[in-house]
Amino acid sequence: MGRLPLEGIRVADFSWIINGPQIAQWLATMGAEVIKIESQVYIDIGRINPSGMADRIAGPNRNGYYHALNYGKKAITLNLATEKGRALADDIIRKSDLVLECFPTPAATKLGVTYERIRAVKPDIVMVSVSLLGKTGLEPSSWVGWGPMACCFVGMFDAQGYPGGPPRQTGGTWPDYAIASAVTFHVLAALRHRKRTGEGQWIDASMGETVIGQMPEWYMDYTMNGRDRRQRGNRDDKMAPHNTYPCVGEDKWIAIAVGSQSEWEALCRAMGNPAWTRDAKFADQYSRWRSSDELDSHLAQWTRGQDHIALANDLQRAGVAAGPVLDSVEIHDDPHLWAWGFFRKINHREVGERILPNMPVRMSNVAELNYSMPPDLGQHNREIFGGLLGLSDVEIANLMEQKVIH
Numbered sequence: 001m002g003r004l005p006l007e008g009i010r011v012a013d014f015s016w017i018i019n020g021p022q023i024a025q026w027l028a029t030m031g032a033e034v035i036k037i038e039s040q041v042y043i044d045i046g047r048i049n050p051s052g053m054a055d056r057i058a059g060p061n062r063n064g065y066y067h068a069l070n071y072g073k074k075a076i077t078l079n080l081a082t083e084k085g086r087a088l089a090d091d092i093i094r095k096s097d098l099v100l101e102c103f104p105t106p107a108a109t110k111l112g113v114t115y116e117r118i119r120a121v122k123p124d125i126v127m128v129s130v131s132l133l134g135k136t137g138l139e140p141s142s143w144v145g146w147g148p149m150a151c152c153f154v155g156m157f158d159a160q161g162y163p164g165g166p167p168r169q170t171g172g173t174w175p176d177y178a179i180a181s182a183v184t185f186h187v188l189a190a191l192r193h194r195k196r197t198g199e200g201q202w203i204d205a206s207m208g209e210t211v212i213g214q215m216p217e218w219y220m221d222y223t224m225n226g227r228d229r230r231q232r233g234n235r236d237d238k239m240a241p242h243n244t245y246p247c248v249g250e251d252k253w254i255a256i257a258v259g260s261q262s263e264w265e266a267l268c269r270a271m272g273n274p275a276w277t278r279d280a281k282f283a284d285q286y287s288r289w290r291s292s293d294e295l296d297s298h299l300a301q302w303t304r305g306q307d308h309i310a311l312a313n314d315l316q317r318a319g320v321a322a323g324p325v326l327d328s329v330e331i332h333d334d335p336h337l338w339a340w341g342f343f344r345k346i347n348h349r350e351v352g353e354r355i356l357p358n359m360p361v362r363m364s365n366v367a368e369l370n371y372s373m374p375p376d377l378g379q380h381n382r383e384i385f386g387g388l389l390g391l392s393d394v395e396i397a398n399l400m401e402q403k404v405i406h
Helices: 019-029 064-070 083-094 105-111 115-121 147-153 174-197 207-213 216-225 261-270 285-290 292-303 308-318 328-333 335-340 381-388 393-401
Strands: 010-013 033-038 074-077 098-101 126-131 201-206 242-246 253-257 321-325 343-348 352-357
Touching: 010 019, 010 083, 019 033, 019 064, 019 098, 019 126, 019 174, 033 083, 064 352, 074 381, 083 115, 083 381, 115 126, 126 174, 147 174, 147 207, 174 201, 174 207, 201 207, 242 292, 253 292, 253 308, 261 285, 261 308, 285 292, 308 321, 381 393
Parallel strands: 010 033, 010 098, 033 074, 098 126, 126 201
Antiparallel strands: 242 253, 253 321, 343 352
8 A cells, every 4th residue: 555645744833722733733644754843831722631631631641632732743832932943943944845734924023923933944835824713804803712703703503593693603713624625735736836947935824714714605605695594593595404303212313304206205205195295385396495395394293203313214214315313422433433533542552542534535445554653742852852853862851851852
């Protein structure tokens, strides 16, 4: 089988929390050497989030969120608040192809992690900066915030929810993961450009603009038609039925979407062709769409007595687009995800065996992506400072005593 596609690429990774680590993880699993540059002064929030601690025991190497976003990497500790620390960071940058950071502009400037300064260290460097709303432009470019704030700023929450209700949050930190996938593509393009031309460049990445680009209907309907799309629940502009319906059990649901007459007829057969389906108001797609409330009421009466997973399987076999709304326990136990290899058991030196999500890709000419154990804080200090930078054990010990390597 072939080598990993990004072998030979080195990344100086100054990022933390979610979006930057996810970008770096994509690169690491594909073979890049990712050096995660951390600090005990400003420790990665992902390491210390109390809700993610294995066995509810606190510790910088025990956090499940950190493990899920940082396998495949190497980790060092370096105090960038010191002159010697920044000098060592520069030495790593000179030996790297890519620099990654996700600090607010004031913090990036204070730590010396700006494109202007880093380009002076290595002119052909490719650098990625991830922020709430980009680091160029008007005043919002200096704003600080989390993923849900990006959704608010670009209108995503306003476009969600049910008629007459308040805006609704998607849940979690969806924009962080969305931008990670988008930026990884641009990193590969920038590296290819550098290989052809010798030119480095700065990738200024915005979580907010990424979100806008992934909700085109909401934006384009206003710019082209003057319509303000908001709070439509699960309804679609054309398809009906198109909603989630209650099933047996507490808060158990199934999603059903019918996009054609043949799919509607398949759904009717699956329901046993009840008399109400022959009503003229359900005869064609437009009529069903106009009668969505009544249609949803009929469907809910039918689904309410059935298991959401079994019913979804039956409808799929019948040719109807349907899927169970799974909770976290059901996702963990899902046989398809295990058979496909999405979950992986990793034996961590401190917390023992843990189940982590793999990257959602398979590559036919690669036997195994890089899923090495998530690194402990400072685990690779001697390998990087001694091996890559050539410092002696005495020099490393002195720098540790001075809290430069810290």
